[in-house]
Amino acid sequence: MDISDLRTIAAGAVVHAEVCIVGSGPVGHAVASELALAGISVVVIESGGREPDAWVDSLNEVENVGAPRVVDQRLVRNRGLGGSSRTWSGRLAAFDNADFERRPWVPGSGWPIARPEMARFLAAAATHLGGVVGDNLAPGHVDGILARSIRFDGGPLVDYLWSYSRHDSRSRDFRRFATVAEAPVMAGVRCLLNATVTQVEVTAQADTVIGLEVGGLDGRFRRVSSPVVVLCAGGIENARLLLASDRVVRGGLGNAHDQVGRHLMDHQRGPVARFREADIDAAQRTFGSFRRVLDGTPTVLTRGVAFSRNHQRDRGLLNAAAWLNGRVSPEDPIDALSRMGRMRGDSIRDAITLARGAPRLVQAAARFTLGRSPVRRMLGLDLECMVEVSPDPDSRITLSNRRDVLGVPISRVDWRVGEREARTLQAMAHTFMRESARLGLPVPQPTEEVDDGVVPASFLDVAHPTGATRMSSDPATGVVDTDCAVFGIRGLFVAGSSVFPSSGHANPTQTAVALAIRLARHIASDKSDNSSWRTPSDAVATASS
Template identity: 45%
Template sequence: MNHANVGMLPDLPNTNFDVCIVGAGFAGIVIASELSGNGLRILLVESGGFVRRDFANELDAVESVGWPRVDDQWLVRNRIVGGSSHTWSGRCVPFDDIDYELRPWVPHSGWPLTPTEMLPYLDRAAPYLGIDRSSGYNGEQFWRIASRKRPVPIFDEAMLRSYYWTFSRDPIQRGDHIRLIRHLPHWIGNDVMLLTNATVCRIIADEDGMFAKHLEVAAPDGVRHRIGAKIIILAAGGIENPRLLLCSSNYRAGSMGNAHDQVGRYLMDHLRGPIASFPLVGTQALRRQFGHYRIKGGQIFVHGLQLPETVQYNEALLNTTAWLEGRTAVDDPYNALKRWARFRPDLPADMISVLYNFGLLARGVHDYFIDRNGLPRKIEKLLLMGMCEQLPDAESRITLSDKRDQFGLPRARIDWRVHEPERQSLRRIALATVQEFSRLGLPAPVPEDWVTNDLPLPYDFRDVAHPTGTTRMGNSELTSVVDKNCRVHGMHNLYIAGSSVFPTSSHANPTQMIVALSIRLADTVKQVAQRT
């Protein structure tokens, strides 16, 4: 990989590329990696640099006018080489079959792709995510893979089912998730130029508005440059992708790709928050059963809960999951040991934590090395957390604000909508958990007040950095922005990558699907490049 700062652009021998990718996060870096070594001149453009800068952070500021969202944009998206891999939780899971389906109770649902079509790309995504298995581990299959007996008693799957997520492991840095910045030298060859501190301001089309000719990029000092490319791919995230299109004119119908006013619409995220809580006393075995599991090879899974598809069909609910989450106590001995390992102990408090909780540490050795479970932590609260998909709603959207950024470009105005079916789905999984745990003799959670009394969803259910659907995929340009190959309707050479193309959001964390679709898009671009 070659690297250049935007200030070096005038001195580069050639600023016309075969492929230009906007955004060096998961989508952009994976596409660049897949295209590298195919005889193409590739440019990967990143607004940030290799370290976090206040100037880049300020470019992410938004105007939020809908349901309350997380204020700190660094927790939502990272304008830096490596993108949101700097802050992601590492949780991976493929979409369920029902997520691809046209569901009558979910308006605008249905993908133009099938689970079977996506399976090989999910498998190819695994090395980029630091996981060994990309799918096929839910239900009874998990216990076969883990070489363990399924815990009894067993849920009535007409009410509730077990569900499993896996977590990224970085082979370069033990104990951490994949951070893309560490892997660039291994994944990307010298046919890729990484251009940093280069903020794309707009896309410039030809006079017919059907061919994206140039990118206009700005250096931090405001100096503008033009970069030409035969193929342009936007991989800047669920907020920036639509914002860039809205800031760009195609001479025919106003904003680029927006002939039918679809750009920025159908904004979805994931509502996540507490739906019930458990007493701490007597839940030790429950925490082990619904905790972390390490299987052969070291891959980590966590055991949770899901509303079965039959419940979703019969009650017109959304895909919803739940899991146990312990709030770690201040004197947790494992956190104390971590600080010691990093040569930053908090003396004498850490020494007291280790000595006072020595029994917990001793049990942890057995749980981790013998039972291959997660480490038992000292917690002060045990919650049942819920997370659900959202309805695709055309009025939940991103538009351009009257407020401007440092380059004079309109900021993103976010009107995020929350709907009654989401509240009903979260409430339903809470009540199902109480019912099934009580029936099976497990410690039953106490539902939150809004669940018990059927009250409105609390405002502390916020987004979880998964902006989705704002340049959605579909067969008709009347109701979507890109086709099944992620090409912008009406444009010959403009493509979009990332969660902004998802027609529906599932309950699933989006990174695994982002990477799989990025690999698929790279295959498409290779074929197009060979023809042209």
């Protein structure tokens, strides 16, 4: 990828591209790399640079008027090369069949495309993200890993396994797309850093996209001329850009039916039950991670549970999943061994910890030979739950009266959660307790707030904003069609979790990238089939020319 700074281009200049992509995170990178393989020239516009910058971070400010959300946006949204892969947790998971279906007990649920349509792209998405498991719900996957384990394979709960991204086979870090972008393997892709889109430009009839207005750190503006624009700016920014692009159409682009910004979802996540100290080791032995070599690559899989579709239907619940999450003790001998190996920490204290924890180290070695994670010494161990949030049209992003330093209105976020989410969290705690008791496993106790039937105030968003430019087969109920094209505007597309009609419980990145790959292949196919597709010059020209 050819990477440069917007400030190297004269103010008022015009950059031409066959396709322009807004955002260099995993989704934008997937679209760019697929189009590059098809021989299409691409310009990627990235608001930030190679390093964090306070001026750029200020552009992420939101006005929150709904449910509590993380205040410091730097923790959940990253402007910069690689986007939010700078801080993501690397979890990979696929949406299940129920997520794509219309569920009468979940108003607004149902996708206009079926899971088999998405399943075709999951393996490619996993590869793009540095994962090995293409579809963690594929028949036989869970059975093969949990063959000799006590199983949650009936009634209300089913076994679930998450996999993880890796930067490469030698790295322990998740894939960071800033590093990937720097690799000289994407011919035909140009990336402009410190370039913030302030307006999506369309024709006077507002039926065709013509390019973008882009502002820089110098406060001056340039233009990108392109017949195809793909917004990959994230679950909040995609909606904000469409709403703020109101110079031709009052109310913004794609918003003829007042759908842009509506149905904002995110996941709520937190502890719903807690294990007694005496049960912590036994719970870890059952649910600890599995280490396997899949397709020749060492892979870590986290074990958990999810609600079965029948249980969701019978109890009127949202989709949800749970796993163990604990606080490792400073006296854990495995951590002490790691510190000593890296020559960090207090060597004398760590040596004492190792001596006292020798039996645990022996046990850890035995579990390692079986492909299991060690049993750690913990300060506490929780049942962590992540719950789907209902697609509510009144949960939405609008524009504030306040503007950022480039003159764009900031997002006003009214995220709504309610009784159904609270009831689902409580149901997960009690269902897990009953099923654990039935199977003879350690039984945790519900946390006080969850047992009161309310969503704890500490359950904030987990950086998975979803649904504010939702996909639909009808422009009256959505923003993009099944090809992720904005209704009524030729050449304008949206990619990412903002097009999801529902959020499920799974981390969104793999599904978002699968959709991005599907979109890129649609754009490439459209170009090859359409001889009239405009192909502008790659040169940089002045605005007056």
